[in-house]
Amino acid sequence: MNQDKEPVDALISKIFANISSLKSAYIQLQAAHTPYDPEKIQAADKLIIAELKNLSELKHSFRENNPRPNTISPQDSHLATEIQEQQNLLKTYEQQIEESSQRWVRLEKKLKFRGLPTKESEDSGDDNGFFCLDLTPDLFSSAVEAAYRAIHDFSKPLINMMKAAGWDLDGAADSIEPAVVYAKRAHKKYAFESHICQCMFNGFQDENFLVKSDNLTVTKEGFFHQFLDLRAMDPLDVLSQNPDFIFGKFCRSKYLLVVHPKMEASFFGNLDQRNFVMGGGHPRTPFYQAFLKLAKSIWLLHRLANAFDPKVKVFQVKSGSEFSEVYMESVVKNVVLDDSNQISKVGIMVMPGFWIGGSVIQSQVYISDAIKMSSFLTSFHL
Structure with a gap:
């Protein structure tokens, strides 16, 4: 052991250097x-x-x-103990090699699901470096569901803040669509969801979503790649990196449309946030970040709609229209239509419908009359 002390010391130094590098790599991963x-x-x-x-x-x-010696002299006992500790540590890291390999496989699967580039796809000669994520009606349908959930989710803090600010919620709901007859007062929440939807989908058929842009015309593949790029990212991170990107302009314009100045002043006591947005900024307030989740879902749906050939078309349903089970679906579940000859009418369109190829994705509507509600419906408290 005395004769081999220098090589062993060098080995231990290498081990410690490797451990330091390993710690640094873990910090980078986090x-x-x-x-x-x-x-x-x-x-x-x-x-x-x-x-x-x-x-x-x-x-x-x-x-x-x-090779392990039969005996170890007393003067080398400290060094032998140190070597044994490092060998035990190496056994631990051998297990972590397998764990890291498994984690790498899981990461590859996540990247594939999100349509993000991977080393394998780059080496395979794929021109765009993306895993194949099929552009199908099912993919678009799932994006529609996500957008509808986002509208519903954003309406909750909006209604709660209106209530906390002392708004007349009944009057506000009636001002959105005064002719609607609600089966329950709790259903007036759909008026606010409808307002959000109308604002967010205004200009959906335009390729730039009515946002002024100097960019060149985007191809079908370009729209799909924009969808893939943004879907896995936090919208605030995207805006922080490039606040003047067309998505940032879209977010600003829609925020100013959805949130009325009087509404914002009653929420915060001033228009500082609104002025900041109008000046080109994106505040990191909880309310604005909640709005960005909504904006991202609608923007992704728009990018995906334009990726199809022919592109997906949106259709709206006017208040007072005759209810059609082909093109519409009631937002209130467990609804029993009246057996009388009276025709059921649409009170509010909460979410538009879509034509994709030869298929229809139903619009979400609130039926305002000729309905009977089942007794076990969950109540929504305004």
Whole structure:
């Protein structure tokens, strides 16, 4: 052991260096998750695997070149103990190699699901570097459902803030569509969802969503890639990186349309946030971040609609229209239509419908008359 002390010391130094590199790689991996950056995550994960393999190779090299002695002299006992500790540590890292490999497989699957580029797709000669995410009606249908959920989710804090600010919610709902007869007062929430929807979908058929842009015409593939790029990202991160991107202009214009100045003044006591948005900024307030989730879902739906050939068309249903089970679906579940000859009428369109190829995605509507509600419907408290 005394004769081999220098090589062993060098080995231990290498082990400590590898461990330091490994810790650094883990820090990089954690940082890549906030905000989520798939490319940095891949790079950090590859570095971790490389360092773990280096440690394993050092262990095997030491075992081959330094057979375990039968006895250890007292003067070398400290060094032997230190070597044993490092060998135990290497066993732990050998297990982590397998865990990292499994984590890498899971990451690859996540990237594939999100349509993000991976090393394998780049090496395979794929021109755009994306996994194949099929552009199907089912994909669009799921995006429609996500958009509808986002409208519903944003309406909750909006209604709560109106209530806290002392708004007359009944009067506000009636001002949106005064002719609607609600089966329950709680159903007036659909008036606010309808208002949000009308504002957010205004200009949907326009390729730029009525947002002024100097960009060149976007191809069908370009729209799809924009959908893929944004769907896995936090909208505030996107806007922080490029506040003047067309998506940022879209968010600003829609916020100013959805949230009336009087409404905002009653919420916050001033128009500071509105002025900040009008000046080109994107505040990090909880309310604005909640709005950005809504804006992102509608923007993704628009990008996806324009990726189809022919592009998806949106259709709206006017208040007072005859209810059609082909083109419409009631937002209130467990509804029993009246058996009389009276025709059921649409009170409010909460979410538009879509034509995609030869298929129809039904619009979401509130039926204002000729309905009977089942007794077990969950009540919504305004």
